[in-house]
Amino acid sequence: xxxxxxxxxxxxxxPPLGFIGLGKIGxxxxxxxxxxxxxxIVFDPSSAAAKAVEGEAAKAVASIAEVAHDARVVFSxxxxxxxxxxxxxxxxxxxAARGDxxxxxxxxxxxxxxxxxxxxxxxxxxVGFVSAPVFARPDGMRRGEATFxxxxxxxxxxxxxxxxxxxxxxxxxxxxxxGAANVVKLGGNFLIAxxxxxxxxxxxxxxxxxxxxxxxxxxMSSTIFDCxxxxxxxxxxxxxxxxxxxxxxFALDLGSKDVSLVHSAAAQARCPMPVASLLRDRFVAxxxxxxxxLDWSAVALKASEEAGSKQVAEAITRLENGxxx
Amino acid sequence: xxxxxxxxxxxxxxPPLGFIGLGKIGxxxxxxxxxxxxxxIVFDPSSAAAKAVEGEAAKAVASIAEVAHDARVVFSxxxxxxxxxxxxxxxxxxxAARGDxxxxxxxxxxxxxxxxxxxxxxxxxxVGFVSAPVFARPDGMRRGEATFxxxxxxxxxxxxxxxxxxxxxxxxxxxxxxGAANVVKLGGNFLIAxxxxxxxxxxxxxxxxxxxxxxxxxxMSSTIFDCxxxxxxxxxxxxxxxxxxxxxxFALDLGSKDVSLVHSAAAQARCPMPVASLLRDRFVAxxxxxxxxLDWSAVALKASEEAGSKQVAEAITRLENGxxx
Numbered sequence: 128x129x130x131x132x133x134x135x136x137x138x139x140x141x142p143p144l145g146f147i148g149l150g151k152i153g154x155x156x157x158x159x160x161x162x163x164x165x166x167x168i169v170f171d172p173s174s175a176a177a178k179a180v181e182g183e184a185a186k187a188v189a190s191i192a193e194v195a196h197d198a199r200v201v202f203s204x205x206x207x208x209x210x211x212x213x214x215x216x217x218x219x220x221x222x223a224a225r226g227d228x229x230x231x232x233x234x235x236x237x238x239x240x241x242x243x244x245x246x247x248x249x250x251x252x253x254v255g256f257v258s259a260p261v262f263a264r265p266d267g268m269r270r271g272e273a274t275f276x277x278x279x280x281x282x283x284x285x286x287x288x289x290x291x292x293x294x295x296x297x298x299x300x301x302x303x304x305x306g307a308a309n310v311v312k313l314g315g316n317f318l319i320a321x322x323x324x325x326x327x328x329x330x331x332x333x334x335x336x337x338x339x340x341x342x343x344x345x346x347m348s349s350t351i352f353d354c355x356x357x358x359x360x361x362x363x364x365x366x367x368x369x370x371x372x373x374x375x376x377f378a379l380d381l382g383s384k385d386v387s388l389v390h391s392a393a394a395q396a397r398c399p400m401p402v403a404s405l406l407r408d409r410f411v412a413x414x415x416x417x418x419x420x421l422d423w424s425a426v427a428l429k430a431s432e433e434a435g436s437k438q439v440a441e442a443i444t445r446l447e448n449g450x451x452x
Numbered sequence: 453x454x455x456x457x458x459x460x461x462x463x464x465x466x467p468p469l470g471f472i473g474l475g476k477i478g479x480x481x482x483x484x485x486x487x488x489x490x491x492x493i494v495f496d497p498s499s500a501a502a503k504a505v506e507g508e509a510a511k512a513v514a515s516i517a518e519v520a521h522d523a524r525v526v527f528s529x530x531x532x533x534x535x536x537x538x539x540x541x542x543x544x545x546x547x548a549a550r551g552d553x554x555x556x557x558x559x560x561x562x563x564x565x566x567x568x569x570x571x572x573x574x575x576x577x578x579v580g581f582v583s584a585p586v587f588a589r590p591d592g593m594r595r596g597e598a599t600f601x602x603x604x605x606x607x608x609x610x611x612x613x614x615x616x617x618x619x620x621x622x623x624x625x626x627x628x629x630x631g632a633a634n635v636v637k638l639g640g641n642f643l644i645a646x647x648x649x650x651x652x653x654x655x656x657x658x659x660x661x662x663x664x665x666x667x668x669x670x671x672m673s674s675t676i677f678d679c680x681x682x683x684x685x686x687x688x689x690x691x692x693x694x695x696x697x698x699x700x701x702f703a704l705d706l707g708s709k710d711v712s713l714v715h716s717a718a719a720q721a722r723c724p725m726p727v728a729s730l731l732r733d734r735f736v737a738x739x740x741x742x743x744x745x746l747d748w749s750a751v752a753l754k755a756s757e758e759a760g761s762k763q764v765a766e767a768i769t770r771l772e773n774g775x776x777x
Binding site for chain 1: 564587599601621622624626627629631632635636638639640642643644646647649650651653654655656657658660661662663664667668671672675676677678679680681682714717718721722723724725726727728730755758759760
């Protein structure tokens with residue numbers, strides 16, 4: 128009770144934070160920031176999303192302008208480069224008008240090039256732009272298990288990092304170039320997608336020799352690959368369980384967007400990434416097979432299909448019918 | 453002292469085991485079996501290798517025939533399919549002549565097809581053939597951290613599994629098909645090689661955006677990829693440290709052999725593995741670049757070279773000169 132009272136005092140004595148974009152990740156961050164004693168001004172084009180987090184410490188407003196009016200530090204968690212560009216066009220002039228060195232914290236998975244461009248545009252108007260894309264699924268975010276790479280001007284990070292720590296297991300500083308944190312995030316998502324594809328191929332090989340694919344993956348993910356990604360996605364791949372469980376999935380459509388971002392960021396830097404090229408094609412092909420709404424681990428189904436697996440057709444029918452067993 | 457005495461009694465009261473092939477993995481297994489109270493008859497074409505393990509509990513002999521004469525259960529740890537075939541041609545008739553249901557335990561990384569063929573040939577002569585390829589580097593083997601997938605006839609595994617447990621962290625039964633354990637081993641080595649290549653590409657992307665590659669990989673391998681393979685090979689890839697450290701490396705020449713085994717096992721089962729195909733070509737190209745004696749993580753250098761890294765040329769010169777810093 129004393130701690131809660133202290134939080135209330137803190138919340139009432141410090142200026143509110145702004146938050147734009149209340150999807151699964153954004154709303155999870157808002158809830159964690161409130162738990163951390165912050166109060167917020169929130170906005171989402173969907174009033175249902177805004178209402179879901181509204182409460183004593185989170186005031187929903189009807190426009191980006193109102194967020195910028197009330198908050199000096201504004202977070203955004205948005206689906207892609209285009210939406211971030213559109214939101215920034217509206218947000219930046221309003222923040223600049225405050226004249227108190229405001230800060231925009233971008234938590235979206237976007238290209239390093241848009242972060243670099245926005246960083247310059249913000250700096251010209253004496254607004255800080257901090258890039259802080261997040262590694263977390265909605266359920267992990269709620270448990271405070273998120274990891275944030277962060278980059279941007281040091282003066283702005285001084286304010287932002289302690290706030291991010293209220294909604295993360297770890298915050299990792301990658302310097303002043305705002306694009307750096309995005310490169311880290313894209314590199315990480317690429318590693319996850321590559322692990323999914325590798326496990327898909329290895330499981331298909333096992334199955335083609337009548338070796339139990341679940342037993343094989345479970346041995347790997349409990350010994351030399353004993354980590355979150357191989358355990359979680361390993362189970363999904365081996366069992367062909369690609370259902371979009373609420374709060375514990377990442378849609379293949381979004382995964383495809385991320386892998387395409389990796390591919391174009393690599394092309395822009397003239398960095399050949401043969402596995403990334405292969406992944407991009409497989410994600411697009413999986414979307415064309417109507418799997419965009421499944422968990423992104425469903426990219427693994429192609430390996431089974433190509434191997435002529437007798438079991439995969441049944442699994443696909445089950446997934447299409449939305450049954451989980 | 454009491455435990456040692458008990459081991460001695462056990463060793464003197466049970467028949468000796470045979471061991472053929474005293475390379476780094478074989479000699480490590482022999483030492484662990486001795487620690488586990490076993491006595492052994494050992495053979496290696498190199499008398500230096502045999503002398504290195506010879507002692508009170510390990511008697512070195514001059515031929516495979518002598519091993520088969522003295523031991524009912526004979527382990528082999530050999531470099532490839534051809535050597536295993538040659539050793540088996542000599543060993544099998546001698547074992548068969550014993551008439552006491554002897555057992556050959558094959559710990560080599562070989563194709564599932566040779567294990568299946570040898571399994572049949574052994575069964576015809578009432579000799580058990582157990583496949584038990586091992587996941588371990590020499591240093592891990594010595595620390596008892598090896599993992600064995602095992603497959604073959606149940607009656608033979610009943611004898612073999614308790615022996616393997618004396619030199620392993622875990623022994624995992626994959627059924628009666630002798631080829632199954634080899635598929636598991638090849639699938640696992642493929643996953644390692646794919647992880648190395650993925651980290652190579654992701655690090656090259658980071659570097660091309662001036663993001664510290666070691667810091668990037670270290671973040672990944674301490675969070676969502678917090679496991680042996682990403683930690684160990686992640687450091688090597690990010691730091692371009694591909695020196696063949698004694699007992700803590702796996703030569704690229706051998707890695708290339710394993711990846712080719714994966715590729716041909718997949719082809720034989722008509723199982724397309726696009727990442728495995730890509731890996732095979734990169735390993736062969738790395739051998740052609742004279743990197744066969746480096747650690748197999750040196751396959752990662754190609755990604756840096758292709759990205760036009762300014763640092764990679766210096767790293768390669770350092771590696772060619774055998775300097776570690």
